[in-house]
Amino acid sequence: MTVRDSVWIIDDDRSIRWVLEKALHQAQIESLSFDSGNHILTKLERQQPQVIISDIRMPGIDGLSLLQDLQAHYPKIPVIIMTAHSDLDSAVSSYQGGAFEYLPKPFDVDEAVSLVKRALAHVHEQEVEAVQQQLPDAPEIIGEAPAMQEVFRAIGRLSKSNITVLINGESGTGKELVAQALHRHSPRASRPFIALNMAAIPKDLMESELFGHEKGAFTGAAQQRAGRFEQANGGTLFLDEIGDMPADTQTRLLRVLADGEFYRVGGHTPIKVDVRIIAATHQHLEKLVAKGSFREDLFHRLNVIRIHIPKLQDRREDIPLLARYFLNRAAEELAVEAKALKPETADLLSKLDWPGNVRQLENTCRWLTVMASSREILPTDLPPELLEQPNTPIQNLNWEQQLRNWIDQELALGHRQILDIAVPAFERAMIEVALKHTGGRRRDAAQLLGWGRNTLTRKIKELKLEVGANSLADD
Numbered sequence: 095m096t097v098r099d100s101v102w103i104i105d106d107d108r109s110i111r112w113v114l115e116k117a118l119h120q121a122q123i124e125s126l127s128f129d130s131g132n133h134i135l136t137k138l139e140r141q142q143p144q145v146i147i148s149d150i151r152m153p154g155i156d157g158l159s160l161l162q163d164l165q166a167h168y169p170k171i172p173v174i175i176m177t178a179h180s181d182l183d184s185a186v187s188s189y190q191g192g193a194f195e196y197l198p199k200p201f202d203v204d205e206a207v208s209l210v211k212r213a214l215a216h217v218h219e220q221e222v223e224a225v226q227q228q229l230p231d232a233p234e235i236i237g238e239a240p241a242m243q244e245v246f247r248a249i250g251r252l253s254k255s256n257i258t259v260l261i262n263g264e265s266g267t268g269k270e271l272v273a274q275a276l277h278r279h280s281p282r283a284s285r286p287f288i289a290l291n292m293a294a295i296p297k298d299l300m301e302s303e304l305f306g307h308e309k310g311a312f313t314g315a316a317q318q319r320a321g322r323f324e325q326a327n328g329g330t331l332f333l334d335e336i337g338d339m340p341a342d343t344q345t346r347l348l349r350v351l352a353d354g355e356f357y358r359v360g361g362h363t364p365i366k367v368d369v370r371i372i373a374a375t376h377q378h379l380e381k382l383v384a385k386g387s388f389r390e391d392l393f394h395r396l397n398v399i400r401i402h403i404p405k406l407q408d409r410r411e412d413i414p415l416l417a418r419y420f421l422n423r424a425a426e427e428l429a430v431e432a433k434a435l436k437p438e439t440a441d442l443l444s445k446l447d448w449p450g451n452v453r454q455l456e457n458t459c460r461w462l463t464v465m466a467s468s469r470e471i472l473p474t475d476l477p478p479e480l481l482e483q484p485n486t487p488i489q490n491l492n493w494e495q496q497l498r499n500w501i502d503q504e505l506a507l508g509h510r511q512i513l514d515i516a517v518p519a520f521e522r523a524m525i526e527v528a529l530k531h532t533g534g535r536r537r538d539a540a541q542l543l544g545w546g547r548n549t550l551t552r553k554i555k556e557l558k559l560e561v562g563a564n565s566l567a568d569d
């Protein structure tokens with residue numbers, strides 16, 4: 095994450111500015127100092143800190159008037175008011191003016207830093223809340239794991255900006271969802287969000303897809319067509335799997351990013367657009383640059399702010415939350431009653447590897463909504479391919495799972511006394527495989543199974559097993 099906490103210090107006293115700067119720097123908080131409150135509003139138009147600390151008595155605009163202006167224009171930035179005149183009046187006025195806190199001078203440096211940290215924590219909470227309270231029809235981003243909170247914070251911090259963002263993360267981790275959230279929380283929210291997956295478009299169609307084409311530009315171009323850049327004008331263009339972009343398209347993209355204009359394929363009139371780019375990739379772009387398959391200059395243009403979305407297995411605590419959310423959503427889609435996870439099932443889901451990340455979990459929940467036999471989902475209800483995962487505690491449940499499915503089917507077909515079919519089948523499998531392991535020797539096979547030799551011989555007869563000549567060898 096390249097977005098860092100930042101604090102502005104406004105005080106005409108140079109030593110106070112110096113002390114605070116130093117203490118914040120030690121606490122790894124970036125700060126910027128100003129010797130007066132004049133022109134702060136103009137500066138805020140360009141860039142905003144997360145917290146402001148301001149003195150009250152200063153030449154020019156005083157701290158309380160500044161506070162009023164800040165409240166009117168930037169009510170979300172917490173302001174800490176300092177004053178050497180620690181009288182009740184200024185304290186009361188600063189609270190009434192909406193100050194986050196009041197810091198009487200002389201102050202203890204640690205106290206000042208902890209106050210700033212509290213204000214930052216307050217900002218972060220607000221950011222997370224804002225992202226979580228999304229429009230009702232927008233898909234929610236579920237995540238309580240610290241790594242996801244970090245992602246929410248980044249979305250919150252970037253909410254007033256149009257800056258280029260590069261999202262990194264494995265397939266199915268939610269990159270597109272985050273890109274949508276960045277757009278929805280940006281000044282461009284009311285304009286289009288256009289997504290394009292580089293891996294899904296044939297190379298020779300990519301330029302026309304991005305930049306459009308003129309009529310007759312190539313065989314098949316029967317009509318003039320606007321590309322995604324034009325469609326996204328004023329809004330956001332999400333370029334997924336940017337690492338798959340061919341070299342010549344990279345060159346064109348770079349030019350558009352530098353000039354803000356481009357030509358349609360076969361066109362001669364430059365088209366001006368104002369598009370914010372959010373790019374995503376599951377690949378290591380630095381490696382592609384080193385290998386020469388991705389342009390370094392384009393990489394630097396895109397890599398302004400980077401957001402990393404962790405693999406699902408690196409945020410296991412979110413798995414049960416996500417699973418419940420997807421089960422409810424699948425039930426809504428299918429207009430059926432939502433299924434619930436038994437605690438042991440939730441626990442098991444959290445232990446699996448999820449190579450397909452959130453998308454795989456989402457698909458599994460849809461499958462379970464249709465396939466699980468009862469309202470409460472048991473570990474054995476999980477789809478076989480999940481249960482077959484190596485290194486999971488339930489490898490050996492697979493055959494039981496299949497057995498359960500078979501029992502379900504038999505009973506659903508109206509069959510009765512199904513133990514009469516199941517038990518001999520079970521014993522037959524046991525005996526045949528054990529005999530295979532002993533090269534047909536019954537005594538050893540009986541031992542493997544935990545039966546006496548006579549029992550094994552009787553079972554072979556009862557089951558009318560055809561065992562090879564070798565099986566008699568040691569009889």
Ligand SMILES: Nc1ncnc2c1ncn2[C@@H]1O[C@H](COP(=O)(O)OP(=O)(O)OP(=O)(O)O)[C@@H](O)[C@H]1O
Nearest residue numbers: 234235236237264265266267268269270271452453
């Ligand atoms: N944190 C989350 N909360 C809720 N749903 C999520 C979350 N993360 C991902 N999803 C859902 O999982 C699916 C996959 O997410 P998305 O398409 O955003 O992943 P991606 O990283 O862009 O995948 P790819 O790289 O394969 O395109 C989507 O249906 C998305 O809604």
